[in-house]
Amino acid sequence: MAERSFAKEVEHLRLGDGDIFRGEGILAITKALLQSGVSYVGGYQGSPISHLMDVLADANDILDELGVNFQSSANEATAAAMLSASVMYPLRGAVAWKSTVGTNVASDALANLASGGVTGGTMVIIGEDYGEGSSIMQERTHAFAMKSQMWLLDPRPEHACIVNLIEKGFELSEVSNTPVMLQVRVRSCHMTGSFVAKDNKRPEFTIADALNNPKRDLSRIVLPPAAYEHEQEKIRHRMPSAIEFIRANKLNEFFGERTGKTGIITQGGMYNSLIRALQFLGLSDAYGKTRIPIYVMNVGYPTITTEVEEFCDGLDAVLVVEEGQPNYIEQSITTVLARSSAAAKVRGKDYLPIGGDYTAAVLTAGVENFLSDFDPQQLGNRPPKPVAEPLLIQPAIARLKDVVPARPPGLCTGCPERPIFAAMKLVDEELGTHHVSADIGCHLFSILPPFNIGATTMGFGLGAASASAFNVKGAKRSIAIMGDGGFWHNGLTSGIGNAVFNKHDGVFLIVDNFYSSATGGQDILSSRAFNKRRKTKNSIVDAVRGIGATWVRQIDRTYDVPKMKALLKEALTTTEEGPKIIVASSECMLNKQRREKPKVTKAIKGGARTVTARFGVDEEVCTGDHACIRLSGCPSLSIKQLDDPLRDDPVASIDNTCVACGNCGEVADAAVLCPSFYQADVIHNPTRWDRLKERLTAPVIRFLQRRQDRLAISFEV
DSSP states (O other): OOSSOOTTGGGGGGOOTTOEEEEEHHHHHHHHHHHTTOSEEEEOOOTTSHHHHHHHHHTHHHHHHHTOEEEEOSSHHHHHHHTTHHHHSOOOEEEEEEETHHHHHHHHHHHHHHHHOOSSOEEEEEEEOOSTTOSSOSOOSHHHHHHHTOEEEOOOSSHHHHHHHHHHHHHHHHHHTOOEEEEEEHHHHHOEEEEEOOOOOOOSSOHHHHHHSOOOOGGGSSOTTHHHHHHHHIIIIIHHHHHHHHHHTTOSEEESOOOSSEEEEEEGGGHHHHHHHHHHTTSBOTTSOBSSOEEEESEEESOOHHHHHHHHTTOSEEEEEOOSSSOHHHHHHHHHHHHTTOOOEEESTTTSOSSSOOOHHHHHHHHHHHHHHHOGGGTTTOOOOOOSHHHHTOHHHHTHHHHSOOOOOOOOTTOTTHHHHHHHHHHHHHHOOOOEEOOSSGGGGGGSTTTOOOSBOOSTTOHHHHTTTOOOTTSOOOEEEEEHHHIIIIIIIIIIIHHHHTTOOSEEEEEEOSSBGGGTOBOOTTOOSOOTTSOOOOOHHHHHHHTTOOEEEEESOTTOHHHHHHHHHHHHHOOOOSOEEEEEEOOOHHHHHHHHHHHHHHHHHTTOOEEEEEEEEOTTTOOSOOHHHHTTOOTTEEEEOOSOTTOOSOEEEEOTTOOOOOHHHHHHHHHSOOTTEEEEEEEESOOHHHHHHHHHHHHHHHHHHHHHHHHSOOOOO
8 A cells, every 4th residue: 555546647647649748747757658668667666756656556557558567676676677678679668766775776787787788778767865855875876877877867847858858868778778867856756747748659669579589699798708898888889879869859958148257057957946046136037037048967977068168168157056965067067178178167066065955045145156256247236035044043933942842753653663662672671772773664763762772774674684793692682673675675685594594693673564664655575455466465474484594473463562572572582593583563554544544434424333442641640750751752642731739740641643552551651551541432423322321321420520529639729
């Protein structure tokens, strides 16, 4: 169950020649692939590519009609290896993943693909997740493109431009026998827009054609002596062919008029933010009509030397707008102009930040300083610019930092992973702390308060492998954590298989929430839901036993904190040799609520008797020790100040976002159900019997409440 369904939107993919296509960027990308006549598509989810994979999954019927083979790949390396289908055959293929982590995983396959080259057009769609809101290390795809000499497209964030770059990208790949990368940022994927559609194309050459007519060309296989010739082929044939195609088809764009002595060279993906900055400076309107000449590099690599020289001819200076570091494009532009002895000076990171997001505010300041030094008359009277700083430094707002506590990102309300880490903290109190190797996924939030568990994270599915050095018999055992998504991504072999082979004495905890939850809730091998196009319900326990693990335990309800605690304690103290593997299984609460809430709502609206649970805290019983909060951290669990003058400490409180998982009560008072927590059953559309019971019990309850109030001690003011 993906986090979002595109079942309705994918019908727009059937639009034909001349129709106006409207929708999100990811839908435009999918439409462009279909218009390009792809034979196969694959990929692995990860922001901002997750929704693209969800669109492709929802569009399976359309793909089938066109004869397009879609694979939801096991990982990025699997997806990249799919592109080998285009090495010998004129098959167009595309794969997608989140960069740079996905590119790192796929690097071996990509390097081989780029070395031997391709016959059919191949495209790797990269979700470039750079900036403060990113969940990965801050690196760029550009370096890999240069290293393997794959052409890198960075389209201007506008639907028609993106669609055109995809269609032309396949042609570029075929002309130069080189795989092409197309990077799209988060904003590009989710912006809405329109373009004039074309008819979808059935592949001219299909997978069936390739299977029925096998072909083999030794010169395309990365073996000596061919491998040594590939490098020369890249330089002598592929690069010149690519440059000629890019120039002839005007993939890069020129905007603005030469009204001064300066110009701007920008990555395609930064164009919209740059125009907004120029608008703030009074040098452009909102639609891109600018007084400053702009060279938009929709092709980030290779640099088209002649275009750069033509753009810079007659200018005193150019500003290179290149988000991220190192400044590959700035270096390339500098080299081009130095070799041609051009007069234009190249500026970039000396006016713009070396790293970080290039927001409109950042670009406004950088462009203004650049023009002040090289072309001040362009700025004129310098209209007032929107500035956020005065608002942020207002005393009332500034004081909020002192009274509003920082709230780190955390697990969802009712998350079944929360009690696992609560149990780990309780075990720590008895056995002391242990080295914990963490992993990528929802469970990584355990590194933050209130759990503070985990010392390292090395990559998706590498939690178990990260503990491989900590294998010393007789010493305190290490604990390694990974999710079911990471387990199937590569953890089964790199982590568990490695631990079995080396008789690792540590504890390996596999968090099984039935989905690849951190990437949007996509089905995986061990998902327990029925999937008509995929084979699910494959046991993680069977998988680890199948490669030789012997000490294997599974708990099918992680909310049972005492049982979880006992299992962890047993794993850390048993005398049995080899890896101790715990599979902790409970369905992702977010996915469960997506499925169950509509059913409950429908039943209530339909008049059916429906019982929903609500949890609460008895203020009279709660001691205010807040153990439930320290061992839970659930967003629905907060504190409440009482009016009672004898009770200074605030008590626990549960808000309306509670999903009644019961975890807060389980972890309170060292995993013994705290008596201050209670469950109330709310009956919707009650029956006559329900109403009769309420009439009989309500007077008794009111009597007891009044009696309690009379016996309570009161103080007169």
